[in-house]
Amino acid sequence: MAVPLHRLHHVSLQVSNGQKLIYDLASKYKFNLFATRITDRSRQTAFRKGAAVFVVNEGPRCVAEKEMNDGGLDGVTRKHLADLHRASSEKFKQGNKSPPCLYDGHHHHPVDSVRNVCFEVEDVERSFKVLRELGCSFLVPPTTVEDEDGAVTYSVVKSVVGNVCHTLIDKTKYAGVFLPEFHATGRDWSSGKEEDEPCPVTHFDHITYACPRKTTHQVMQWYEKLFGFQRFFIERNEDVDEGFVVNQDGVGLRLTAMQFWKCSEAGLSLPLVDKNEPDCKFVIAESLPHQGRNQVDTFLEQHRAAGIQHIGLYTKNIVSAANTMAEAGVQFFSPPPAYYTQVGKQQEIEEAGHNPQMLSQHGILLDTDLHQDTSSQRDGSQNKRYLLQVFTKPIFAEDTFFLELIQRRGATGFGEGNIRALWRSVQAYMEDERRDSDTEESAKTVQSAQ
Ligand SMILES: O=C(O)C(=O)Cc1ccc(O)cc1
Numbered sequence: 331m332a333v334p335l336h337r338l339h340h341v342s343l344q345v346s347n348g349q350k351l352i353y354d355l356a357s358k359y360k361f362n363l364f365a366t367r368i369t370d371r372s373r374q375t376a377f378r379k380g381a382a383v384f385v386v387n388e389g390p391r392c393v394a395e396k397e398m399n400d401g402g403l404d405g406v407t408r409k410h411l412a413d414l415h416r417a418s419s420e421k422f423k424q425g426n427k428s429p430p431c432l433y434d435g436h437h438h439h440p441v442d443s444v445r446n447v448c449f450e451v452e453d454v455e456r457s458f459k460v461l462r463e464l465g466c467s468f469l470v471p472p473t474t475v476e477d478e479d480g481a482v483t484y485s486v487v488k489s490v491v492g493n494v495c496h497t498l499i500d501k502t503k504y505a506g507v508f509l510p511e512f513h514a515t516g517r518d519w520s521s522g523k524e525e526d527e528p529c530p531v532t533h534f535d536h537i538t539y540a541c542p543r544k545t546t547h548q549v550m551q552w553y554e555k556l557f558g559f560q561r562f563f564i565e566r567n568e569d570v571d572e573g574f575v576v577n578q579d580g581v582g583l584r585l586t587a588m589q590f591w592k593c594s595e596a597g598l599s600l601p602l603v604d605k606n607e608p609d610c611k612f613v614i615a616e617s618l619p620h621q622g623r624n625q626v627d628t629f630l631e632q633h634r635a636a637g638i639q640h641i642g643l644y645t646k647n648i649v650s651a652a653n654t655m656a657e658a659g660v661q662f663f664s665p666p667p668a669y670y671t672q673v674g675k676q677q678e679i680e681e682a683g684h685n686p687q688m689l690s691q692h693g694i695l696l697d698t699d700l701h702q703d704t705s706s707q708r709d710g711s712q713n714k715r716y717l718l719q720v721f722t723k724p725i726f727a728e729d730t731f732f733l734e735l736i737q738r739r740g741a742t743g744f745g746e747g748n749i750r751a752l753w754r755s756v757q758a759y760m761e762d763e764r765r766d767s768d769t770e771e772s773a774k775t776v777q778s779a780q
């Protein structure tokens with residue numbers, strides 16, 4: 331049987347130099363830096379906004395750890411590896427050697443990347459055994475880390491999506507602010523009043539993977555088999571095998587979504603499951619053939635592997651959140667100018683209770699769910715289901731990972747109109763960038779010819 335996951339604990343980003351990202355997350359995206367773990371050669375910085383937690387890992391490009399292919403790993407070897415892992419942390423504490431970043435695998439990736447989605451589980455040892463039986467590869471075997479506030483056990487699984495891995499963690503014996511060896515900064519302002527904030531983000535709404543063509547099934551099967559993820563239909567008429575396909579007017583995208591099995595729904599009462607905490611969906615995006623330059627293939631090329639392309643941050647007030655972030659310097663993608671003037675758009679926005687000008691100011695997109703309940707149609711626009719989204723420009727040096735703000739009113743999937751607008755605005759951005767770099771190149775050629 332699959333391993334049940336309690337909740338998403340945090341997402342970690344591995345960067346070579348975190349200076350800019352740490353600054354951006356705190357001052358532009360308004361995340362609260364609440365805990366750090368600093369050693370002489372690595373730094374881990376934890377940020378929180380509501381239940382959305384990011385950990386920025388910077389370190390020496392940790393010694394490429396040999397992957398432990400656990401399919402055939404015996405108990406003695408496993409213990410040996412666990413001892414090595416522990417000893418290297420010890421050595422480092424004594425000033426001998428740089429440690430890996432804690433709570434993560436230490437595999438090398440050539441570019442900055444969002445590479446770990448950490449889940450809380452009930453029993454790490456047992457999860458490890460089950461997953462190993464199911465053929466899973468581990469980057470870190472069950473390992474315990476302690477400090478004066480208690481102990482945490484974790485293990486790191488390699489996923490089938492590029493460099494993405496999953497830390498499974500048991501925090502039931504830990505009472506500290508975040509995780510052992512992290513120190514609270516004493517600056518956690520985010521306790522519970524997100525709704526009053528100008529930039530209210532409450533949780534991760536979804537995590538989107540960019541994957542090579544024809545790999546969606548394999549990814550789905552892996553998550554279903556190991557963690558009991560279930561298919562989530564983005565659109566009610568979506569084909570089970572094909573997924574949600576957007577293939578018109580130059581857009582060519584296949585989306586398939588899944589969500590993780592909620593133990594509480596299956597009748598298991600696990601102490602850590604907060605039934606009110608919304609779950610995060612996982613979306614797999616593939617480009618369709620003959621697409622030319624597009625955001626999925628550009629990601630795969632620049633990230634040099636499949637991986638996490640963007641994360642949707644849920645907000646109850648997208649206009650306020652986008653305003654606040656834009657004022658602090660966040661750049662958003664703008665949809666094509668015709669987006670807000672297309673027939674019926676103004677009315678659609680107004681009916682949803684929004685101001686078209688306010689939305690256009692920061693490129694916020696609005697989609698109305700066309701499959702409304704018959705009862706809600708009768709009740710008029712008040713009960714229609716809407717989805718508002720806005721996408722930031724990539725946050726690393728490469729055109730890879732970006733963030734999204736998403737506000738849902740009833741709509742649970744993703745809007746086709748929004749996807750088209752996003753696709754086009756990213757395409758325009760990439761063409762602009764290419765033009766800029768071509769101009770630079772030809773300027774250099776002219777200079778060197780002179
Ligand atoms: O619409 C969303 O927010 C999605 O997450 C779907 C999606 C996925 C990948 C893309 O390149 C564009 C859109």
Ligand SMILES: [Fe+2]
Binds near residue numbers: 538642734
């Ligand atoms: Fe998204």
